[in-house]
Amino acid sequence: MKKIAAMTAIVMMCSAPVFAANTNPAVAQGGGFNGPGSTPAQTGGFTGPGGGNTTVENAKSMRDDAWVTLRGNIVERLSDDVYTFKDASGTINVDIDHKRWNGVSVGPQDLVEIQGEVDKDWNSVEIDVKQVSKVSK
Numbered sequence: 001m002k003k004i005a006a007m008t009a010i011v012m013m014c015s016a017p018v019f020a021a022n023t024n025p026a027v028a029q030g031g032g033f034n035g036p037g038s039t040p041a042q043t044g045g046f047t048g049p050g051g052g053n054t055t056v057e058n059a060k061s062m063r064d065d066a067w068v069t070l071r072g073n074i075v076e077r078l079s080d081d082v083y084t085f086k087d088a089s090g091t092i093n094v095d096i097d098h099k100r101w102n103g104v105s106v107g108p109q110d111l112v113e114i115q116g117e118v119d120k121d122w123n124s125v126e127i128d129v130k131q132v133s134k135v136s137k
Contacts, residue, residue: 053113057089059127064120068127071135075108085114085127093126095119104132111135 052069059068072087074094085094094114106112116129 055089056085056087056092059092059118060090060125062118064118066118067115068118069113069115070127071111071113073108073110074106074112082126093124094129095126096129096132100129100132102132104134106132106134 053071054062054068056070056072059066059070062068070085070087072085074083075086075091076084078084078093081095081097083094083096085092094116096114111134113133113135114127114129115131116127119126119128
């Protein structure tokens, strides 16, 4: 009898996610583009001020682990994962792991947007990049 009760409990726990209803309308519709000029409804996240781009000069004075978004050019490769990034306010070293490129290929002439964290050491500042994307001009 205990075996039957245990098996029933296991089957019920495994099948519960199958019966859970998805109440998110964006996901229920399949997400993505729905028509000309349509904007999908935001389903979460911060919507207030402060989410915009910053400059290299500002990033250098931010606290360690601050999240930044920079627009500019990757102008030189310094080592395996370290590159020089330049915008109108100056240059900074950025650390971009191979997995963060996501198939994006860029050259010094391409405008890119990078998102990442400020990484401060005793005498240096660099950006630990989490996402790279090419920006159309």
